[in-house]
Amino acid sequence: MNSQILDKVESSGVCGIKKAELKKLFGADCENSLSQLAQEDKIIVDNKGVAHYVWSKDNYITHISQNDPKFKILSKLVHNLEAKISQIPKSDGISDFKFHFDRTISEISSSLGWVPLAEVRAKVCQNLDITQEKFYSEVLSLVEQNQSKYEISTGGQEGIHVRGMLHGYIRRL
Amino acid sequence: MKYPYGLKSNPYPSSPTPTESDAKILGGTKHQEAKNSIVECISELYKQTARRNSDENDFRLITVVQDVGSGKTHLALHIKTLKTRQDIVTAYVDLSTISPKTNESIYSAIIRGFSREMFSELRQKFIMQICERAQKGDSLAKKALGYGFLDRLKGITIKQKAEDILYDKNVISQEILRSYLAAHYSQHEAAVIFGVISNSFEKATNLDDLHGRLAALCKFFHNLLGKVTLFELDELDAQEGSLEFVKSLINAHIPASVLLLITTPSLYLDIQRANPSVFDRLEKANYKIDLAGANSVDELIEIAIEYIKEADKTERFNKKEQQDLAAKIRVLCDEFPEFRNVRSIINILNHAIEQGSELEASEITETVIDETIKHTYPGLKIKGSIMEVPISEFIKIKRTAGATQSQVKQAIANLVNYAHEIGNVSKSAKQNPSFDVVYSDPFGTKIGIAVVMNDNHTKNFEAISNVVKSSAFVDKLIIITNTNIPQSNLATIVNVDKSKVIDLLYFNTKYTERKLDEPESEKAKILAKTISVI
Numbered sequence: 048m049n050s051q052i053l054d055k056v057e058s059s060g061v062c063g064i065k066k067a068e069l070k071k072l073f074g075a076d077c078e079n080s081l082s083q084l085a086q087e088d089k090i091i092v093d094n095k096g097v098a099h100y101v102w103s104k105d106n107y108i109t110h111i112s113q114n115d116p117k118f119k120i121l122s123k124l125v126h127n128l129e130a131k132i133s134q135i136p137k138s139d140g141i142s143d144f145k146f147h148f149d150r151t152i153s154e155i156s157s158s159l160g161w162v163p164l165a166e167v168r169a170k171v172c173q174n175l176d177i178t179q180e181k182f183y184s185e186v187l188s189l190v191e192q193n194q195s196k197y198e199i200s201t202g203g204q205e206g207i208h209v210r211g212m213l214h215g216y217i218r219r220l
Numbered sequence: 221m222k223y224p225y226g227l228k229s230n231p232y233p234s235s236p237t238p239t240e241s242d243a244k245i246l247g248g249t250k251h252q253e254a255k256n257s258i259v260e261c262i263s264e265l266y267k268q269t270a271r272r273n274s275d276e277n278d279f280r281l282i283t284v285v286q287d288v289g290s291g292k293t294h295l296a297l298h299i300k301t302l303k304t305r306q307d308i309v310t311a312y313v314d315l316s317t318i319s320p321k322t323n324e325s326i327y328s329a330i331i332r333g334f335s336r337e338m339f340s341e342l343r344q345k346f347i348m349q350i351c352e353r354a355q356k357g358d359s360l361a362k363k364a365l366g367y368g369f370l371d372r373l374k375g376i377t378i379k380q381k382a383e384d385i386l387y388d389k390n391v392i393s394q395e396i397l398r399s400y401l402a403a404h405y406s407q408h409e410a411a412v413i414f415g416v417i418s419n420s421f422e423k424a425t426n427l428d429d430l431h432g433r434l435a436a437l438c439k440f441f442h443n444l445l446g447k448v449t450l451f452e453l454d455e456l457d458a459q460e461g462s463l464e465f466v467k468s469l470i471n472a473h474i475p476a477s478v479l480l481l482i483t484t485p486s487l488y489l490d491i492q493r494a495n496p497s498v499f500d501r502l503e504k505a506n507y508k509i510d511l512a513g514a515n516s517v518d519e520l521i522e523i524a525i526e527y528i529k530e531a532d533k534t535e536r537f538n539k540k541e542q543q544d545l546a547a548k549i550r551v552l553c554d555e556f557p558e559f560r561n562v563r564s565i566i567n568i569l570n571h572a573i574e575q576g577s578e579l580e581a582s583e584i585t586e587t588v589i590d591e592t593i594k595h596t597y598p599g600l601k602i603k604g605s606i607m608e609v610p611i612s613e614f615i616k617i618k619r620t621a622g623a624t625q626s627q628v629k630q631a632i633a634n635l636v637n638y639a640h641e642i643g644n645v646s647k648s649a650k651q652n653p654s655f656d657v658v659y660s661d662p663f664g665t666k667i668g669i670a671v672v673m674n675d676n677h678t679k680n681f682e683a684i685s686n687v688v689k690s691s692a693f694v695d696k697l698i699i700i701t702n703t704n705i706p707q708s709n710l711a712t713i714v715n716v717d718k719s720k721v722i723d724l725l726y727f728n729t730k731y732t733e734r735k736l737d738e739p740e741s742e743k744a745k746i747l748a749k750t751i752s753v754i
Contacts, residue, residue: 157492158503159285159510161485191557198512200287202486209557210564212288216485220512 048073049080056090056101061109063100066092144185147171152219160218164206167217183207186217196220224576224583225541231531232570236563243297247526248519248562251291254509258282258299261507262478266307266448274442274476281470282480283502285488286511289563291523292482295511296452299480300335309338309441310450321461323468327424330434330451331415338441342416344386345444350400351382360400364392394418408432412440431472442476449477456483458490463498470501481505515561517553521546523562524569545584551618552589556600571596586612604719606747607740609726617725625673628721631728632671632700633657635748638731642745644754654690655697661754668694669753672701673716681705698752714752723747 052073056064069077081101084090091107092099102110112122151170155162168182177185187207190197196219199207203215223230233242246255261280269278284292293314300310311333318325353361355378362368365381384390397417401410412433415421424430438449451469456462469479481502483491492499513519525545528537552568553560559568572584575592590612593600602614609617636657640647648658648666655668670687672680680703688710691697697711702721707713716724727744730736736744748754 157489159485159488159508160512161285161489163489194560195513195516198287198515200485202484210561211558216287216489218485218512 048077049084052077052080053084053089053103056084057103057106059102059106061102061106061113063095063102063106063110066099066101069101144171144175144177145189147174148186148189149219152217156218161200161216162218163203164215164217165204168205179205190217221577222580223573224581224588225528225532226534226536226582227528227531227573228533229531230570230573230577231527232566232573234567234570236567238294238297240297240301243294244301245527245530246295246298247523248291248514249522250511250514250516250519251295251523254284254295254511255298257507257509258295258480259302262308262448262450265476265478269442269448269476270446274439276473276475278475278477279473280478280507281501281505282478282507282509283488283505284480284482284509284511285485286514287484287561289561290511290514291562292511293454294562296454296480296482299450300452307447308450309334309445309447310452312452312454314454315457315462316455321459321465323427323430323461323465324423324425326461326465327430327433328421331421333452338445338447339416339419341445342440343419345440346413346417347382347386351378353404354378354382358400360396360403363396364400366390366393392417406432406436409436409439412436416440427468431468431474434469434477435472435474438474438477449474450480451477452480452482454482456481456491457487458494460494463491463495467495467498467501470498517550517560520553520560520562520565521549524549524565527566527569541583547619548584548586548589548615551615555602555614555618558597558600568592568596586615589615602719602722604717605723606720606750607723607726607743609722613726613729614722617722617729624721625671627725627728628673628700628716629656629671631724632669632751632753634728634731635724635744635751635753636669638727638736638744639748639754642741644745644748652690652693654687654693658694666695667698668696669698669700672699672703673721674702677703684711687711700751712752716751720747720750724751 052069055069055072066081069081073080081090081092085092088104091102091104093102093107094100111118113119148167148171151167151174152160152162155166155170164183164186168179171177172179172182183206190199190207198218198220199209199214200216200218201212201214203213206213206215206217208214222228231245233239235242246252261282265278265280284295286292296312299308300312302308311330313326313329313333315321315326315329318329350361350364354365354367362378365378365385367376367378367381371381381390385392394414397414398410401413404410405413408429411422411429424433434451441447441449453466456466466479466481488499488502491502525542528545529542549565553565559565569584572588572592575595576584576588579588579591581588590610593611600611602609602611605614633656636645636647636659639645640659645662645667646660648660650658652658652668654670656671658666658668660666668690670684672683672687674680674683680701684699684701684703684705687699688697688708691710698714699711700714700716702716704715705713724747727736727747730740731744745754
């Protein structure tokens with residue numbers, strides 16, 4: 048019965064449906080179902096004029112946003128805020144990558160600070176769920192853009208190619 | 221033959237690895253700091269042992285770990301060639317030249333690694349010691365010098381006999397020398413003195429011989445010449461033979477000596493895996509020389525300038541010329557990772573000086589660099605350049621590009637002018653002050669371009685927000701910016717990186733000078749397309 052009542056309420060749209068009408072349709076026993084649906088936040092029961100009306104949650108928000116001046120103002124403010132948030136540049140992948148990359152280097156660093164890129168790659172790729180290709184392309188641009196912050200060294204089985212040589216070791220300066 | 225900066229010869233070494241002669245010059249703050257640390261270590265040890273016999277506590281270990289081409293070997297050879305400090309005797313050994321690496325082969329290399337002058341000095345001391353003993357009546361010493369009854373009758377002195385041997389006028393009897401040494405010295409000391417006097421060192425077949433002889437040698441250098449011995453082992457690898465030797469040498473604590481080990485980060489970590497026991501010893505080195513930043517652009521510039529300053533006897537290479545060369549090197553290193561290490565920058569500058577001489581240039585100009593790269597690195601191109609900007613032009617633009625926004629605005633305006641001239645677009649006679657240029661495409665769409673290229677990205681956000689408010693004046697708004705902002709329904713955002721800026725500025729120069737020839741005009745069209753102008 049609950050799903051039938053919910054369908055009927057949703058189909059009533061922004062105007063909602065009188066509680067009394069629901070009782071007519073589904074019998075007086077529907078009171079329990081309505082209480083249950085209200086508890087689950089699937090429907091809202093509120094007064095409209097002198098009668099009790101029932102709305103689905105989304106329709107109720109639309110209803111009060113259109114008819115209640117306070118909610119109307121609040122709704123506009125929220126929309127503006129949402130628009131502004133969407134304009135803010137999302138936290139870019141590079142800084143996220145840099146954070147994990149730097150942290151991993153610190154974790155596995157030896158006394159001189161040099162670490163094999165293969166070990167850093169294994170941890171960072173696992174944490175960020177990125178491919179090996181993506182990892183090394185990020186490392187290349189990170190090292191290129193921060194030449195004074197990282198130092199790379201030749202050797203190893205995998206790494207980045209600079210001056211035609213495989214650089215498989217890195218450290219932070 | 222004349223060289224740039226009035227130099228009489230090319231100051232930059234041409235060999236891929238430094239020689240002792242190349243290493244006399246040491247530039248760069250980081251390299252100087254490393255040198256000072258090593259010299260400080262040696263000096264401390266020297267002071268500690270100056271007025272007493274050295275013992276096993278008078279041993280020091282130094283490690284130098286840095287990437288290939290960063291100047292480690294140069295530093296080691298520089299220390300060896302230091303003329304100002306008289307308290308060091310150095311044996312430089314390149315372990316990569318020894319195969320197989322046995323105790324015997326490494327010992328022989330160490331002996332060869334000392335300079336001949338040191339052995340000559342030691343030889344003189346030994347022969348004069350024999351002379352003194354002979355003068356005091358030691359019969360074996362007299363025999364060793366070949367001094368006999370006839371010499372006494374002829375009036376030849378013991379000292380004269382000793383000097384004859386010293387100046388190779390007479391040969392010492394090896395058999396008698398051995399007897400003399402056996403009577404006065406320990407087995408290892410005798411082997412060393414015999415080797416020095418006869419200039420023929422016997423093989424050290426076991427570790428006991430090896431350590432005993434090296435200790436004896438260091439003792440003689442210290443007691444007779446007043447010098448601390450520095451063993452420089454370059455290209456240390458993780459091979460069993462190398463590590464066994466190093467471990468035994470560290471454990472032996474050879475008195476009045478310093479062991480300097482040079483390796484790369486890769487091999488250092490290989491040692492950690494291959495022999496944790498040796499690695500642990502290396503980790504506890506008295507000095508760990510960190511050449512961090514040895515390949516930084518500032519360091520490379522200092523090194524490069526030091527070579528010319530050393531060779532410049534006329535002091536023609538003044539501050540202005542130094543700054544000028546520094547700026548060119550900086551652009552080179554920023555753009556080409558190929559040159560970002562000591563070996564590479566020295567190599568390209570060696571070629572540049574030669575090229576400059578051929579072109580009769582008074583300094584290393586952009587053209588000289590361009591020609592050098594064309595000849596020496598023909599495959600090298602400016603990355604991401606559509607206009608295929610020549611390296612000389614690239615360096616000029618990079619060095620002169622100041623107020624980039626105004627220059628890019630002018631370049632964009634001229635790119636639209638060019639597109640207008642070749643019939644791709646129609647430039648509006650009436651411009652709108654909200655935009656940098658307004659034109660129409662072949663379908664009559666009115667397009668406005670705004671260039672927002674400040675270094676301050678917050679300012680750019682504001683400027684973009686303002687220009688978007690005027691988007692209603694045109695059918696399509698293009699914003700050219702260096703700020704990374706998401707695409708919008710209100711404008712087409714074109715992000716320009718440094719290579720595109722260089723392309724635009726290069727195009728602008730060619731266009732204003734009316735020097736756009738056929739292949740470049742095609743490239744200009746492609747450039748206009750990538751900027752969304754056409």
